[in-house]
Amino acid sequence: MSNASKFGKVAVLLGGKSAEREVSLDSGQAVLEALLRSGVNAEAFDPQTRSVTELVNYDRAFIVLHGRGGEDGQIQGVLEWLNIPYTGTGVQGSAIGMDKVKTKQIWQGSDLPTAPYRIVSKDSNIEDVVVELGLPLIIKPVHEGSSIGMSKVEKVEDFADAVAKATAHDAIVMAEKWITGREFTIVLLNGQALPIIRLEPPKDVAFYDYEAKYQRNDVQYGIPCGLSTAEEQQLQALALRAFQAVGASGWGRIDAMQDENGNFWLLEVNTVPGMTSHSLVPKAANAVGYSFDELCVAILAQTLTGEAH
Template sequence: MTTNNTQENTGNANKAIDNMETNKANDATLDNTDSKVKDAGQFGKVAVVYGGTSNERSVSLDSGAAVLQALQNQGVDATHFDPKHQDITELRTYDRVFNVLHGRGGEDGLLQGVLQWFHIPQTGSGILASALGMDKVRTKQLWQGCGLATAPFSLLTADTDWQQVVNMLGLPLIIKPVHEGSSIGMTKVNNLDELPAAYATAVECGDAVMAERWITGREFTIVIIDDEAYPVIRLEPADITNFYDFEAKYNRNDTSYYIPCGLSGADEKHLQELSLAAFRAVDAKGWGRIDAMQDEAGNFWLLEINTVPGMTSHSLVPMAAKARGMDFDTLCWHILAQTL
């Protein structure tokens, strides 16, 4: 998430957290005394990598600046590193990397491979999980193979029989670039005639495009840190007939976030367990986020995984962490400590 989201939304989300029914887990205040790292000097010289050249550059700049400030606030010797303007080999002068490079280049295994080659510890998932997570189709194929429910889909090409796609998946549909994040290039399609234009929009982001069955129901995101699923967040765009698109995530001021999420205790636990299974299936590590839907019959459907989520002070990961009693600075320290 970027700082374009309004304080009103953040206030509503924080108010929901503050007013939630207390329990022992949420009563506990977590700080750096709970971390295995007690002294900022243990981290050495840290590169906070953000910016880059992907379509998510603007989001990454906002997330990375927030992380950098949080680490510097706590005495960490942290420096901004932008691969768009700096030679990637310069990372060899650093002791570790906090990766906030959203999208291609930073979230798809490329940066992970470079850092592994240089023997530099890094936050988050490794090469395999990053490459899989950035490929929506292969992620869904893996989940299907593991018996995890994910919305039905079909790969598209310029020669696709659009009627056949509708016959298979029904209407409405969601058309997505396979290798993009932040809902870039996505279009909701309500009738057959809209498919060619939606495909054309998505293919501008790359050759691989997919159609996915539209799930009517409630949308949720599940933050996972240290192999623990945090309190589930329900997302509600102002126009609930649409979806949580780039505008709703970053530019609109009328998206609502709910913690507690409105699920029963049993359903929330089930969704957390499903998300953990999905996270582990792609070999994700450290921290990340799973997006899911609940249809009108109460069934949960996995959508996708995000291995380098937004990290401003009012993004979804910090929102879930706050519900666990962890402020933003502590969250950033905690994630960086995973590299030791």
């Protein structure tokens, strides 16, 4: 890349202390190598092993920290305090996006369709939950990503174990109505929705879980996604509204379902998506002509223009 010196010294923030540490290390290493190939003076920076006060030695930061501590507004707040430009969503949008319940409340208040849910615990009356949401349903930790701690519940007797599994990762747990249909992800970059990807996990997994996301090689990714042109444009517009409603910006991803009646339902927002070999953002960007290196430089360039936040 020409004129890469305009970025100065860049910290690629990776690793961290969340349950998604290993994925973040993979994502961050891929981003680091891409920036170095592009002539950027970039270095890896793991806040688990170094003090964040050392960030004063850098001109800007590329955040590839997934999960709590990196995707929830904490590191964004540190960077704001140190007056260091950074990629992606700001403090408030990051904090909202990491909280599945707060995200849903904002979407509901914005008249955006999202699957019905309720907060649950081991003491919840499962009969009441089933009356409200039906079966099957899905149990999720409210503040985790990468499908960590999630379980599909098809029988009443599986509810307690699913809640216990989620509670091991988060004190706050939600049950969400299971949407039967097709799953899609919409990548947002610089205020535009990229071509939609249809996700088709193998038949032996209940949903697009951690293993399917990062370890399996038999997940099918559909680009084109199989929607009509009108449907794809509708879902892209919906995703962009959903992304902006929570205060997200720069780059990210919205996950959604289309039910058997053709209705779209928003699932969640990801403000620091994966950048591994299995990841969805590079696949969508490639569909509009970005190489991986070009994508990383384009995201970093947001720190020069204020487009990120």
